[in-house]
Amino acid sequence: MEAILLVGGRGTRLRPLTISTPKPLLPTAGVAFLAHQLARAHAAGVERIVFATSYRAEMFEAAFGAHAHGVDLAYVDERQPLGTGGAIRNAARALTCGPDDPVLILNGDILSGHDVPAQVKLHEQAGAAVTLHLTEVEDPSRFGCVPTDDGGRVTAFLEKTSHPVTNQINAGCYVFRRSAIDTIAEDEVVSVERETFPALIASGAVVMGHVEPAYWLDVGTPEAFVRGSCDLVLGRLASSAMPGDPGERLTLAGASVSPGAVVRGGTTVGRGAVVEAGATVLGSVLLDDAFVAEGATVRGSVLSRGARVGPGAVLDEVILGDGAVVGPGNELCGGLRVWPGIELPPTAVRFSTDA
Structure with missing residues (x-):
């Protein structure tokens, strides 16, 4: 056929x-x-x-x-x-x-x-x-x-x-x-x-x-794209193309996840990506060379290639473009999208699309 x-x-x-x-x-x-x-x-x-x-x-x-x-x-x-x-x-x-x-x-x-x-x-x-x-x-x-x-x-x-x-x-x-x-x-x-x-x-x-x-x-929206990826990792939809067994997370070759980090909910950690000790990543997609620093929290988000999240920062349903940087102390939520190459300096301000 x-x-x-x-x-x-x-x-x-x-x-x-x-x-x-x-x-x-x-x-x-x-x-x-x-x-x-x-x-x-x-x-x-x-x-x-x-x-x-x-x-x-x-x-x-x-x-x-x-x-x-x-x-x-x-x-x-x-x-x-x-x-x-x-x-x-x-x-x-x-x-x-x-x-x-x-x-x-x-x-x-x-x-x-x-x-x-x-x-x-x-x-x-x-x-x-x-x-x-x-x-x-x-x-x-x-x-x-x-x-x-x-x-x-x-x-x-x-x-x-x-x-x-x-x-x-x-x-x-x-x-x-x-x-x-x-x-x-x-x-x-x-x-x-x-x-x-x-x-x-x-x-x-x-x-x-x-x-x-x-x-x-x-999977045409960011929320659905993240959900689809996580569902595949969790085994809610079987796929022989997935490079690993179903589970709480999929860690690709060359990725580094500290034993002191919490990474689950169907998260994918791409090649060369790093999740430091004390970080929490739940139900997200980390593409190649993404970086999540100690104490940071990432939920329901996508970190594109080379995107970086600083210590203590919080991302909740956020899309980071290629090479985007979120400095320490930022709190981003509500479907916010950060375009490629944009750098958000250290801050304690909450950013949201609802603001």
């Missing part, structure tokens, strides 16, 4: 992490985020994946080459962003399968533990044009709301409606019949959510919903 992996987004909600690195390549539980998706795709029977790239397109092939995690890889770039449907149509020119074959579509910012082979089986048994993975959430108004009939056939696709008729939402993994992809306009900006799926339903085409309440997370 072949797949198309949508990785063209700019990841603006994750800045400054995505200034120099596309969101799908951000280190997540010790490896690029996409490594987990490639490994899961391979386990589901995918043999070849076409990357639909746009933002910093050259970095994807440099990261993975022609073969990774058991899957052959190809790359198709969008010169201008074409939306989800346009990206699928553009990437499809690199597919090699027949018109009736299933093509798996994956989004490059979704962590999911759902049963892909079961989704493909439903698709083939129903003779569907498209089969969507659907999951259930408490607040469906934030997502695409997708009602189905008693037989599992999708009856409507209501993108981010304020009055949802069901708690089933679009989970961002699709199985297309290859010929159905060819119905998408070529070289045009097209949204599958707002245009392709509603048009297929209106035409009478069979669009199925595979409803499965497995682990699912959109």
Whole structure:
């Protein structure tokens, strides 16, 4: 089976992490985020994946080459962003399968533990044009709301409606019949959510919903990115791509964690990173060469490459860009983001986005 992996987004909600690195390549539980998706795709029977790239397109092939995690890889770039449907149509020119074959579509910012082979089986048994993975959430108004009939056939696709008729939402993994992809306009900006799926339903085409309440997370925000990385480390979602066993923390080669430090909650400590004695790091992501000094506390945060936290400083849900420095005594919280290279001098002042 072949797949198309949508990785063209700019990841603006994750800045400054995505200034120099596309969101799908951000280190997540010790490896690029996409490594987990490639490994899961391979386990589901995918043999070849076409990357639909746009933002910093050259970095994807440099990261993975022609073969990774058991899957052959190809790359198709969008010169201008074409939306989800346009990206699928553009990437499809690199597919090699027949018109009736299933093509798996994956989004490059979704962590999911759902049963892909079961989704493909439903698709083939129903003779569907498209089969969507659907999951259930408490607040469906934030997502695409997708009602189905008693037989599992999708009856409507209501993108981010304020009055949802069901708690089933679009989970961002699709199985297309290859010929159905060819119905998408070529070289045009097209949204599958707002245009392709509603048009297929209106035409009478069979669009199925595979409803499965497995682990699912959109990692498009800093909070969700940290949670996804920690969940992988803790083993809440299994991944053969993770370079270590599940546990309270993942410490990569060359990292140094003092015996007198507390590091847990699914924290990743990157290569060359240092956590000194008396420091506490809970549920966070420390990238390569990050530094947490004695007595500092870091919770639910990301320290980018070479970022430094001084003695006694406190970070609570904070993003530090590459090389950012937080001097001793600072207290940062509330989703604050410190841009690359910024240095905050020693202080006893509390900084918050709520201030």
